[in-house]
Amino acid sequence: MNEELAALSIEELAPKLRDKQVSPVELTQAVLANVDAYDSDINAFIRVQKEQALESARQAEQEIQSGNYRGFLHGIPMALKDILYFKDEPATMGSKIHEGFTADFDATVVSKLKLSGVTFHGKLNMHEYAWGATTTNPHYGACKNPWDLSKIPGGSSGGSGAAVASNMTIASLGTDTGGSVRIPASSCGIIGLKATHGRISKYGCFPLSWTLDHIGPMTKTVFDAALLLEVLGGYDPKDPTSVDRPTQHYSGGLNEDVKGLVIGIEEDYFFKNVDKRVNEAVQNALQQLEKLGARIEPVRIPSLAQAEFAELVTITTEASAVHHDNLVKQPEKFGEDVRFLLEVGELMSGVDYVQAQQIRRKLNLDFAAAFEKVDVLISPTLPFLSPPIGDSTVDINGQALSFLDEVIRFTGPGNLTGLPALSIPCGVRDGLPVGLQIMGPAFQEEKVLNVAYALEKLELMKGQKPSLKVIR
Amino acid sequence: MVEGIHRILEERGIQVPEAHQEMLAQQMQAVQQLRETVDNSQLKDFDMALTHVPGGERP
Numbered sequence: 001m002n003e004e005l006a007a008l009s010i011e012e013l014a015p016k017l018r019d020k021q022v023s024p025v026e027l028t029q030a031v032l033a034n035v036d037a038y039d040s041d042i043n044a045f046i047r048v049q050k051e052q053a054l055e056s057a058r059q060a061e062q063e064i065q066s067g068n069y070r071g072f073l074h075g076i077p078m079a080l081k082d083i084l085y086f087k088d089e090p091a092t093m094g095s096k097i098h099e100g101f102t103a104d105f106d107a108t109v110v111s112k113l114k115l116s117g118v119t120f121h122g123k124l125n126m127h128e129y130a131w132g133a134t135t136t137n138p139h140y141g142a143c144k145n146p147w148d149l150s151k152i153p154g155g156s157s158g159g160s161g162a163a164v165a166s167n168m169t170i171a172s173l174g175t176d177t178g179g180s181v182r183i184p185a186s187s188c189g190i191i192g193l194k195a196t197h198g199r200i201s202k203y204g205c206f207p208l209s210w211t212l213d214h215i216g217p218m219t220k221t222v223f224d225a226a227l228l229l230e231v232l233g234g235y236d237p238k239d240p241t242s243v244d245r246p247t248q249h250y251s252g253g254l255n256e257d258v259k260g261l262v263i264g265i266e267e268d269y270f271f272k273n274v275d276k277r278v279n280e281a282v283q284n285a286l287q288q289l290e291k292l293g294a295r296i297e298p299v300r301i302p303s304l305a306q307a308e309f310a311e312l313v314t315i316t317t318e319a320s321a322v323h324h325d326n327l328v329k330q331p332e333k334f335g336e337d338v339r340f341l342l343e344v345g346e347l348m349s350g351v352d353y354v355q356a357q358q359i360r361r362k363l364n365l366d367f368a369a370a371f372e373k374v375d376v377l378i379s380p381t382l383p384f385l386s387p388p389i390g391d392s393t394v395d396i397n398g399q400a401l402s403f404l405d406e407v408i409r410f411t412g413p414g415n416l417t418g419l420p421a422l423s424i425p426c427g428v429r430d431g432l433p434v435g436l437q438i439m440g441p442a443f444q445e446e447k448v449l450n451v452a453y454a455l456e457k458l459e460l461m462k463g464q465k466p467s468l469k470v471i472r
Numbered sequence: 473m474v475e476g477i478h479r480i481l482e483e484r485g486i487q488v489p490e491a492h493q494e495m496l497a498q499q500m501q502a503v504q505q506l507r508e509t510v511d512n513s514q515l516k517d518f519d520m521a522l523t524h525v526p527g528g529e530r531p
Contacts, residue, residue: 240525305509306509306510306511308506308509309503309506309507309509309510312503312506313503327486328484328485328486331486331487339489339492340492340495340496340499343481343486343488343492343496344496344499344500344503346480346481346484346486347477347480347481347496347500347503348503352503352507354520355510355512355515357520357521357522358515358518358519358520359510359515359518360521361518361519361520361521362514362515362518
């Protein structure tokens with residue numbers, strides 16, 4: 001029973017909690033039992049907060065029993081990436097340098113989840129300072145992919161992806177600067193949503209790159225992602241990049257009807273050098289959408305040829321500015337890979353940075369022009385299947401290519417433009433999930449969510465999940 | 473190139489491990505190749521659009 005409870009989504013659990021068929025304490029115990037069973041192998045958690053979680057669950061139980069049900073998230077156990085601030089609690093950012101750091105305020109997203117009655121049961125592993133996409137953390141140990149423990153879970157929010165996929169939490173949040181919500185979502189076979197830049201406040205999230213950073217939900221279902229966006233979205237004067245645009249009742253508006261929908265395909269960029277197994281899964285999903293009445297329309301976005309330069313320059317430069325003092329004063333405390341990338345950022349020129357921002361403006365205008373012709377753009381989330389832990393290259397159709405270059409090739413444009421983008425699993429190939437990315441026009445997350453909802457209803461995963469019993 | 477990179481970082485107060493020196497040179501060669509993908513003549517008309525709210529963003 002415990003296993004079954006922890007495997008449910010927020011959408012399935014909320015009515016049971018509201019109607020007192022399931023108690024928040026029972027649910028939290030079920031999730032914690034999975035942490036006990038699996039995390040010694042998966043290593044998704046930096047800290048498990050058992051007593052705190054059970055106390056919070058008991059409080060939620062009392063509130064619900066006395067008729068004060070707060071809504072869908074009340075009594076739902078969540079664990080978040082250890083980069084989001086909780087007042088008077090440690091936040092390591094996956095680093096040694098911040099090992100003893102305690103936040104003195106709640107991140108806006110944390111405040112909103114607390115108000116909604118979420119029960120927090122731990123802090124999740126991540127790539128050090130979110131500056132990388134493997135979650136092979138030198139200080140807290142490598143996080144492993146629940147589908148295959150020899151493979152990476154992606155990153156930087158790898159702990160979030162692995163914890164949701166292995167039912168060690170009901171839902172989570174990640175941060176996404178070059179794809180760090182969507183990459184682990186794709187690698188772990190779950191939903192990862194990066195909303196439009198400015199939609200979800202970043203206040204209280206340790207920065208990697210201010211102009212590219214986003215916070216986003218990582219969930220078992222599209223409904224749960226829509227629900228979390230409803231709760232987390234909205235203007236926040238504490239975040240200078242927050243945008244005052246109305247949010248919607250995203251979960252209530254979910255509609256699987258894609259008849260007449262125009263799906264854009266940018267073949268020159270998003271379908272070039274893709275593992276044939278990944279390509280086959282994504283093409284199959286596109287064919288299924290066509291059968292439901294959607295139309296595929298080729299589009300061209302020539303400025304994408306400059307996207308890699310713009311992403312590399314912007315992220316390395318801004319990250320090196322964030323960490324400059326520590327790189328000078330205590331460089332030995334960084335992991336080797338992060339230290340190297342911080343050194344790279346110090347070598348970029350001011351002209352490089354300005355040109356990168358000019359490219360971002362051109363990209364934004366080119367994407368806006370494309371979205372006048374199509375409703376959404378679809379691509380693979382990653383051009384490869386999850387590689388083994390420790391590999392610095394990925395094999396794409398027999399060619400060994402740099403992991404770092406390839407991993408953000410399809411997700412990076414969403415950060416450069418700030419456009420909403422979601423990864424949804426669209427099949428399993430050789431025992432590993434394949435993610436499909438849906439991008440939409442600015443502040444139209446509902447379009448992205450609806451296409452994802454239609455894909456989810458097609459059941460392309462055929463019910464396949466990680467074989468957790470093998471781990472146990 | 474290795475010496476140039478070492479000097480620039482040293483002037484900024486950054487100690488570079490020996491193992492990183494050649495890797496940094498290779499990475500900067502890759503950056504140089506990416507720089508060549510940038511067609512500056514196409515970018516001239518594009519304001520970098522970096523915006524700050526006069527007076528600050530707090531009410």
